[in-house]
Amino acid sequence: MDSNKQNVRETVNTKTKVQHRNFPMVPRVVYGKGSFDQLGDILMPQRKSSEAPCVFLVDDVFEDTDFVTRIPLIFNDRLVFISADEEPKTAQVDALVEKISQDFEELPSGIIGIGGGTLLDLAKAVAIMLNNEGSSADYQGWDLVSKPSVYHVGIPTISGTGAEISRTTVLLGPERKLGINSDYTIFDQVILDPDLTQGVPKDQWFYTGMDCFIHCIESLNGTFLNAFSESHGEKALALCKEVYLGDLDVNESREKLMMASWHGGMSIAYSQVGVAHAMSYGLSYVLGVRHGIGNCLVFQHLEEFYPEGVALFKQMVAQQNIVLPTGITASLSDTDFDTMTRVAMSMEPLWENALGKDWCNTISHAKLKTIYQKI
Numbered sequence: 001m002d003s004n005k006q007n008v009r010e011t012v013n014t015k016t017k018v019q020h021r022n023f024p025m026v027p028r029v030v031y032g033k034g035s036f037d038q039l040g041d042i043l044m045p046q047r048k049s050s051e052a053p054c055v056f057l058v059d060d061v062f063e064d065t066d067f068v069t070r071i072p073l074i075f076n077d078r079l080v081f082i083s084a085d086e087e088p089k090t091a092q093v094d095a096l097v098e099k100i101s102q103d104f105e106e107l108p109s110g111i112i113g114i115g116g117g118t119l120l121d122l123a124k125a126v127a128i129m130l131n132n133e134g135s136s137a138d139y140q141g142w143d144l145v146s147k148p149s150v151y152h153v154g155i156p157t158i159s160g161t162g163a164e165i166s167r168t169t170v171l172l173g174p175e176r177k178l179g180i181n182s183d184y185t186i187f188d189q190v191i192l193d194p195d196l197t198q199g200v201p202k203d204q205w206f207y208t209g210m211d212c213f214i215h216c217i218e219s220l221n222g223t224f225l226n227a228f229s230e231s232h233g234e235k236a237l238a239l240c241k242e243v244y245l246g247d248l249d250v251n252e253s254r255e256k257l258m259m260a261s262w263h264g265g266m267s268i269a270y271s272q273v274g275v276a277h278a279m280s281y282g283l284s285y286v287l288g289v290r291h292g293i294g295n296c297l298v299f300q301h302l303e304e305f306y307p308e309g310v311a312l313f314k315q316m317v318a319q320q321n322i323v324l325p326t327g328i329t330a331s332l333s334d335t336d337f338d339t340m341t342r343v344a345m346s347m348e349p350l351w352e353n354a355l356g357k358d359w360c361n362t363i364s365h366a367k368l369k370t371i372y373q374k375i
Contacts, residue, residue, distance in 0.1 A: 027188060033195045042189060087171075093126055096122070120187075149185070151189075152189075154190045278345070282339070
């Protein structure tokens, strides 16, 4: 055999094969006004027995409202109202799992989360932990979950977080704020009913929508960008511009923001977020600042990293007459700042997406502290 051909063959045989991630997507989705009322029919085939309830985790903003009568409770189903005033915690997940396990002899037929990102993340985490041992804090990280979750359904009542499509459930743990990132996190069913987002306060509508907008900016400007992420990110970004800079009526705005949230979440399936999200995690861990507003508070100071995105963000703030809080970090100690920067810099995939593999040479604790001090 010709020696050159032999060398080529050996080179091909020893070349490392690229392994592409085989991410799952939500297998079933219902979209449309009034589609929430199909929930009972959707759940019926999933019910294992009358002793295996469906557990509904619902934002307590709906307590004592007519909406509760539309929730299809039968047999010994359980309705649990939960406040979304604070970020979801690992201790909260563990307490819910323990309560459900003690109250019912059989595993639930399903966990249904109804609310914003907090309720959807709690539903995903509880569904995982009902089938996995230990504390939810043990699974904060990437691909640590070994057993499938209980059947779970996500029903967003506010748009922007992308929690309905994400393979992540972000939790505040005893040592850090970090997601359970797993293929088993993905919802089995999502119901997208724009009518459920009626009545959301304007500031919350803005902050949560900006979570989606910042998803897109960070994904589209990241080193992990690819055609899959780009196509979804560009669509979500265009929809955000229509919602926050356009002249849509209320119904159009609700529908388009719901789809922006979906596409924004899809944009990071093969990509990642970046600087604002990493720093928002630190801010939330120390001060308990909600994720959406935390992203906004950080993003306004990130011209160095996202100049066009920050300019567009400030235009949206002005057009929507939003006044961002100031002086949030004014009374923090050096220890507090050290904790925030440590939590932020522990989000290595986010920094690599934002700045590349040599991100450690670009960013520092001192630089992050300077940004945090402006908030």
